[in-house]
Amino acid sequence: MKKLHLALAMVAGFAVHAANAQALDGTLKKIKDNGSITLGIRESSFPLSYLDASQKPIGYHIDICNAIVDAVKTKLALPKLEVKTQAVTSQNRIPLTVNGTVDLECGSTTNDTSRQQQVAFAPTTYITNVMMAVKKSSGIKSLSDLNGKPVATTTGTTSVQLIRAHKVGQGVNFREVYGKDHADFFLMLETDRAVAFVMDDNLLMGLIANSKAPQDYAIVGESLSLEPIAIMLRKDDPQFKGLVAATIGSLAKSGQLAKLYTKWFLSPIPPKGVNLNVPMSDALKAAIAEPNDRPKEAYAAK
Template sequence: MLNRKWYLLFAILAVMLSMTACSRRLRGGNTTTVSRLDTIKSRGKLVCGVSGQLPGFSFVKANGEYAGLDVDVCRAIAAAIFDDPKKVEYRNLNAKERFTAVQTGEVDILSRNTTWTFSRDTSTGMEFAPVVFYDGQGIMVRKNSNIKSLEDLKGKSVCTQTGTTNEQNLADQMRQRGISYKPIVFEDVNTVFTTYEQGRCEAITSDRSQLVSRRTTLSKPDEHTVLDLLISKEPLAPAVKNGDTKWFDVVKWTINALINAEELGVNSQNVNQLANSNNPEIKRLLGTEGDLGKAAGLSNDFVKRIIIHVGNYSEVYDRNLGKNSELKLERGKNKLWNPGGILFAPPFR
């Protein structure tokens, strides 16, 4: 009888240990599990999901090269891993297919002007990295339409893209105000803007930055205006597949590096000189002190690589969206926290 009791006890313990090990593997806790980071290193390039159709965020220039803030996030990650920002393959994804591409492993990262929401964070099998652009949803109309508020849209047609937060946000705002309107939705963002430009809808709604960006591509941009109102919060952030802490850490701390570098005054012009700084924060950031990079599976100077090849957040913003770009977008909320914005990153220590 005693032997049978010990046998049952050992059997139960074996099952419990097996379940614990399985749980750890599912959570990415097993150190023997191959991380996406290891796969990327073996492959020799990063596969990045982008829009490819949004000037300022991700688009293809006349010379065939990708550019934009979302693109620079991917370039920064490639610089951190390979010391080469060109080791990126870009995949254009529409709003409907973008999450599936992450879930199936078609792309390593989604860097595609995507809003971080509760449901997306908890039900799509994705983890969202730090916000790279704080936005809000707006409305664009023709200047001669006399539309100046949501109330003026009563009975009018509004174009938007299905599968986005924009569609639901507009519906919520109009229902709250008791305003009836005619939604006209399409999966393809180009079709949405073409339909608006052809006059088949009287207004168009999207993230305000997208409206400002796409207005520049209209045949007569001066005939259109983006209303001075916001109907939602749209924190735009990259995302990766759940369950891979090692890879997620690389993405998180690449973005944090861009922000911290700006805060510490480190940019692509002075990074080599500041590598010899006496400031301990800068020394840790640039890898001349400590082993922070090694702990993330990267070289200790991975931030220095990023800044040399891509610049800090300010340089990325100004080049793609701000004063050195065609869009000339004010930074607003996207300023660092200390001069009045809400951009903030955990410290390198």
């Protein structure tokens, strides 16, 4: 693990070396003036950003954000830069990024054209399928089985719109049940207040794997959307976005991004040592080979 952290730091330093003479503005000036950077973290977005048993933020996107922090330290010559964290939800993550409360949102946010009107995105670092988790005993296999039933999804996500837009979901009269975050909604599924939880497949896998009875659940139904997931930052800040993009590009080119993927998706992870065993998709391999911030609409058009 120490070797991986050292490698990430070296890559981050290399990514910004050529830009060190540039005058500061935007987020980098804010960080320099404050002597701190604030990461927006999620509390239950397995395995991208979540809390371990000691309530410390960990995950695939946390590691990537830490590499970006190392790049910022190098750029600003601030080895003792204070790193703060701020828990965010699907509902408040964009406002807290826009208003400067968080500098990097290191969660599980889909990059789409509507959100690009408000914020900017780093190059894609994960691509997910939106599906639904159910109890096996429910007999639910398809969106068509949801008619008249309560369906949980997290406030501020695109899941309900995706159900209604899907040809199988059109005309299905399900009842929406809302709450603040993923763990809350999975609890609704566990306690039978909802018959399905619609969300990114990796988040569903993580919640199921860390539940009290993983064998009771299944991920079923139609794929609602292929969505690029990326770290979020403020819009109209080319200097900071350039540093973020250069850092992730260097991680991708050096192979460190693939190693981080293996660490979080193909190895035992805290808190229970569960291995999600999710091989990297062809779509993500392509995104890593050619780092980009294309929105989900570009994937739907293919």
